[in-house]
Amino acid sequence: MSLRLPCLLLALALSTMTTSAAPISSPVPGATGRTPVVFVTDIGSDIDDTWALAQLLRSPELDLQFVLTETGEAKYRAAFVTKFFEVVGRTDIPVGLGRDFGPMGEEHRNQGPWLRGYDIARYPGKLHEDGIGAFIELVMHSPQPLTIIAVGPVPSLAAALAREPRIAARCRFVGMFGSFFVGYDGAPKPAPEYNVYNNVAALRTVLAAPWQDVLLTPLDTCGTAVISGENYHRLWSSTGDPMLRAVIENYCAFAARVPWMHCDFFATRSTVLFDCVAVYLAYSEALVEIEPVSFRIEENGATVPDPAGPFRARVALRWKNLPEFIDHLTNRLLAAPTTTPAT
Numbered sequence: 001m002s003l004r005l006p007c008l009l010l011a012l013a014l015s016t017m018t019t020s021a022a023p024i025s026s027p028v029p030g031a032t033g034r035t036p037v038v039f040v041t042d043i044g045s046d047i048d049d050t051w052a053l054a055q056l057l058r059s060p061e062l063d064l065q066f067v068l069t070e071t072g073e074a075k076y077r078a079a080f081v082t083k084f085f086e087v088v089g090r091t092d093i094p095v096g097l098g099r100d101f102g103p104m105g106e107e108h109r110n111q112g113p114w115l116r117g118y119d120i121a122r123y124p125g126k127l128h129e130d131g132i133g134a135f136i137e138l139v140m141h142s143p144q145p146l147t148i149i150a151v152g153p154v155p156s157l158a159a160a161l162a163r164e165p166r167i168a169a170r171c172r173f174v175g176m177f178g179s180f181f182v183g184y185d186g187a188p189k190p191a192p193e194y195n196v197y198n199n200v201a202a203l204r205t206v207l208a209a210p211w212q213d214v215l216l217t218p219l220d221t222c223g224t225a226v227i228s229g230e231n232y233h234r235l236w237s238s239t240g241d242p243m244l245r246a247v248i249e250n251y252c253a254f255a256a257r258v259p260w261m262h263c264d265f266f267a268t269r270s271t272v273l274f275d276c277v278a279v280y281l282a283y284s285e286a287l288v289e290i291e292p293v294s295f296r297i298e299e300n301g302a303t304v305p306d307p308a309g310p311f312r313a314r315v316a317l318r319w320k321n322l323p324e325f326i327d328h329l330t331n332r333l334l335a336a337p338t339t340t341p342a343t
């Protein structure tokens with residue numbers, strides 16, 4: 001299938017930039033005033049990871065120190081990160097290959113056309129073949145706690161904990177997982193959520209670890225985060241911004257291939273940006289209602305509130321103001337870089 005980008009042609013010269021941003025709080029700043037984070041991602045399947053990576057790089061509260069791939073074909077996923085870093089001039093950030101599950105078929109390479117002609121072997125930055133080992137090294141030698149932002153199934157994190165259990169006590173864990181009272185698309189009944197049911201054993205291992213804090217956005221909050229209308233138009237029109245152009249290019253490739261929806265709306269709105277809510281929670285909790293929840297994880301991936309359950313997390317169960325979050329996310333994505341890249 002050829003990659004066509006009618007969107008970029010249609011949007012040419014319509015850019016309207018703004019740098020205003022909603023107020024946020026900063027829960028755990030490091031010694032530098034920025035929170036050091038590791039992004040743990042299954043980028044390359046659902047497009048929201050790509051939006052989340054852009055959001056992360058444009059969040060002045062966060063200092064992205066490492067990216068680790070999760071599930072599927074590690075090098076396929078890593079290539080989205082390395083090419084994205086080349087496009088936006090952030091090859092100073094190391095990337096690690098997580099657990100590899102072998103080649104992914106064409107039918108699962110939803111953003112594959114964006115990589116056409118790209119050779120990860122020529123990546124000028126640091127790409128760790130043993131990404132799990134490099135991640136452990138980073139955590140164990142970090143002078144301050146790291147915040148892990150996990151936005152996919154977690155076999156790589158489970159493997160890291162098996163190799164070095166002490167990493168948990170040195171990190172906060174923020175993730176997009178589960179469905180407690182609300183299902184997909186705001187449905188009034190919870191449903192097994194992909195990041196859980198794809199690898200139940202791995203998530204049980206990860207959530208059983210003694211992290212400094214566990215903070216989750218389940219479908220209850222992240223499942224309705226969509227950018228549309230004028231906000232989306234502003235992003236769509238930012239063809240002169242290399243980062244947003246890369247996001248939209250990926251979205252166009254994805255829209256033509258994604259098997260689980262008829263994505264004919266890519267010119268007018270985003271898909272659900274689940275993972276962007278996890279990135280948000282790494283720097284602010286201002287716009288969500290968070291409650292401590294004890295729960296169990298069923299074999300089918302259901303996350304069931306249960307006072308006697310083995311897992312406990314702080315969970316963003318409701319929005320205080322979803323429209324304000326969408327405005328905030330839009331403005332953040334549109335904002336110019338706040339730091340000078342090292343490369």
Ligand SMILES: [Ca+2]
Pocket residue numbers: 041042043046048049151152275
């Ligand atoms: Ca994801």
